Amino acid sequence: MLRSARPAAPRPRLPQCAQQRRLSRAARRSEEPVCRACAVGAPQWVLGSRDGRTVVGSRRGDRITMSSALLPKPQMRRLLARRMKFHLFGAFFVSVGCAALYKFGVAEPRKRAYAEFYKNYDPMKDFEAMRAAGVFESAQPK
Structure with missing residues (x-):
């Protein structure tokens, strides 16, 4: 069988924000974070799912902060x-x-x-x- 003369089209690359470029290669290999807000503020990624709801958070360096709407407040007194x-x-x-x-x-x-x-x-x-x-x-x- 003959191959077509045209080379395969390159895969389109998603735009990367500065936060995604800073992630280590191992972190990208394990679970590729998908940036939801590259243009506005800190990027947010889907971190997982809890009770069927999506947990959204942002990654700043190695620290992950999650949205507080899904996490209950800890009891600090009594x-x-x-x-x-x-x-x-x-x-x-x-x-x-x-x-x-x-x-x-x-x-x-x-x-x-x-x-x-x-x-x-x-x-x-x-x-x-x-x-x-x-x-x-x-x-x-x-």
């Missing part, structure tokens, strides 16, 4: 009070659960077993059996 409230309620409910487990899993069955044992227990019959076996020194066997 951090300890918030954590303590959560942990106090959690500790209270865990302790109530452990107490209920002990009451219904250990104490109640133990009370029922003692009640069942003493329902038919005759202490005089038991004393006579131990006396006949010679357990007591003061009560001589018969």
Whole structure:
């Protein structure tokens, strides 16, 4: 097959702003940033997606600043009070659960077993059996 005499058209180059030229070769290889605002202010690139929305930011040297509309403000006050409230309620409910487990899993069955044992227990019959076996020194066997 014969090749056409015309050479292939060169790929059109996108205009580069100064920020794009400053990016390192490795950064361009990994993820080519697409400049959205070369002519106006700092360039902005699509940095990723969060919950289906596009995260837009600008790159100044090696520092990336993201638009604050998508990021929640950090809580700077009452951090300890918030954590303590959560942990106090959690500790209270865990302790109530452990107490209920002990009451219904250990104490109640133990009370029922003692009640069942003493329902038919005759202490005089038991004393006579131990006396006949010679357990007591003061009560001589018969």
